[in-house]
Amino acid sequence: MKHKQDLSRRAFLLNAGLSGVALTIGYYWPALGKSVGEIIHAGDAENAATELMSWISIDNSGKVTIFNHRSEMGQGTWQSIPQIIAEELEVSMDQISIRFAAANRKYGPQPQEGSFSIRGWYQQLLRMGASAREMLIEAAAKQWGVAATECYAENAAVIHRSTGRKLSYGALVKDASQIKPPSQVKLKERKDYKVIGQPLRRNDTMAKVNGAAVFGLDKKLPGMLYAVVERSPRFRGKVKSFDDSATRSVNGVKHVFKVQRPVFGMLYEGVAVVANSIWAAMQACKLLKVEWDDDGFEHLDSEMLVARMQEDLHKPLPSAAFETALQNAAITIEAEYEMPYQSHSCMEPLNCIADVKDNSIEIWGPIQEALWIQVDLSERMHIPIENVTVNMTFLGGGFGRKAFLDYPVEAALISKEMKAPVQVMWTREDDMSMGPFRGGALYRCRGGVDAQKKIAAFQIVTAAQYMGAGTDNDAEQQTVTTNSGGIAGLASDYYQSIPHYSFGTLPTKSPIPTMWWRAPGANVDAFAAECFIDELAHLASQDPLAFRKAHLTSARYQALVNKLAAISSWESRRRNDGWGVAITECFGSMVGQVVKVSRRPDQKIKIDKVFALIDCGWYVNPDIIRAQIEGSIIMGLGAALNHATHFKEGKAVERNFNSYLMPRINEIPEIEVHIMENGEKPGGVGEPGLPAFAPALCNAIFDLTGKRVRKLPFKLEEV
Incomplete structure (x- = not known):
């Protein structure tokens, strides 16, 4: 082709x-x-x-x-x-x-x-x-x-x-x-x-290997200028003043001025440095001195955020029927889980080219959602929509971040000021620390099983930031959402087989901007849900996969569970091995994963193998599916074991890959991917493979060690 x-x-x-x-x-x-x-x-x-x-x-x-x-x-x-x-x-x-x-x-x-x-x-x-x-x-x-x-x-x-x-x-x-x-x-x-x-x-593949493929950073236009932006490390900080005397002394610098970018209705400020080369712009930006106005919003540490979520978790939810069902269960259990904030950290940092003229805008770049950006630019800059052209290049990863509106708007505003096409490049530090981030979350899970070893009551209360620019910690009464569509990533059959369930979410107030991240919702919720299902199986003294099969009663799920057992040789489990399973559902697809772990001679835990089975219904190319599932598992492994974004005095701590660690090739276990064959409607592939990995891994570690891992990320060598 x-x-x-x-x-x-x-x-x-x-x-x-x-x-x-x-x-x-x-x-x-x-x-x-x-x-x-x-x-x-x-x-x-x-x-x-x-x-x-x-x-x-x-x-x-x-x-x-x-x-x-x-x-x-x-x-x-x-x-x-x-x-x-x-x-x-x-x-x-x-x-x-x-x-x-x-x-x-x-x-x-x-x-x-x-x-x-x-x-x-x-x-x-x-x-x-x-x-x-x-x-x-x-x-x-x-x-x-x-x-x-x-x-x-x-x-x-x-x-x-x-x-x-x-x-x-x-x-x-x-x-x-x-x-x-x-x-x-x-x-x-x-x-x-x-x-x-x-x-x-x-x-x-060949075009990406030989360099012929055009990504956002590869695109060039005649007469194009280059810009980098010094942005407030506290997200909402305003530019009080800046000294650009040393900046302007760098050869090639054309202009230095204040610029804004929209983040969920709020305008975040920065200072743009525009030059005739990206190197000149980057070096000149290092010499820029900016004084920020950081008044009017909180400067939170990660510990403060967790404490705030922890307090919210124990606010009662109005569910008398669930409380009665829990009291009537034969055995009950309670557990809390914690998920961290995460950066998107795409391989290709954010970038965008804009060429703004009197009555037209043209955009080039790694755009994940071209239509949203076209409409937004038209409305925001009062240009007829037919005069706004958004051209897509290849994306070096997106994960939801490159569907956002902020970076094309920022590029357009800089181009308008310069009256020339401008490519705005985010440094890795910008890309990793400016957000929006995947929000962290805490979960309080309560449940019980009946005399027949089936789930009698099941509740998950979530404390987390809602997606958006963040909120201020004022005296406004929090709204508790109860039974609002269930919990993301939980297999739909559970809503039929569990007689009493209850879900609630309490919004955590923080000025940190948060947004979707690969497999939104399910990438955090499913960890708590599937780990807790495993805890209920252990409470009932049941085999974890058989326990799930008893609750996932539809023919489609029964087929998935049976095949998952077959491909993983689940019945061959040995006493000194650790086997964990998780089954999740999102974006129209069902995924089951089995993770096998063991002790190395030095007694440290290693991940031996991951078995993944996806039911995505009608599909096109099995190799693409396998690649997407493998990539999802590796991304999930990084989020479970390697990296998280922390905050200190309102600033993101991790700013590059020296502290936000990615999995290395020697850390990747063997991954075996299988696809269900059926006549169902097609489901998604790029996202559903991620949520099941972390709970399956932690369930395997419990099977091997008897220790429950309820907080991510964690270090295998410390278990």
């Missing part, structure tokens, strides 16, 4: 779809909010002054070009989306090239979050490929004067069954482009797939 430079929608349509030598169709949402769209010609879209999402175009050489409206941050959309279209279009993958589409609100939802790329769009993508195929078949049938039912497509050609006559797609596109796309197409059954379900190599 080949990669080409970005091209505007209009230029693409004019040069390809409307030129008379290509068949170009796309998926069109007739109006925002409509759940059903239609497939139309590029020409019809142009005449109707509308826009197409995920266009495909076939030129007279037979080459297929796809414009993808989803970002690519390593999760594999540049492979899986073409693979879907290739299946129904009946072409090979080497005949397809893919490009990024710019943001457009007429596409309908465009976020790259919630593992949504495939589960949200697979039907539309299948329909596009099938529609183009049927149009080409109809064009061939008309040339031959036969019925379309006598023809079929294969390997980018249409073949007449009885005579064997063949016409390539390239020879048919001119006639096919005059045919109206069918309103209904018959899609293949999975048993007939040739491309979908195959472990095909990712098409972007």
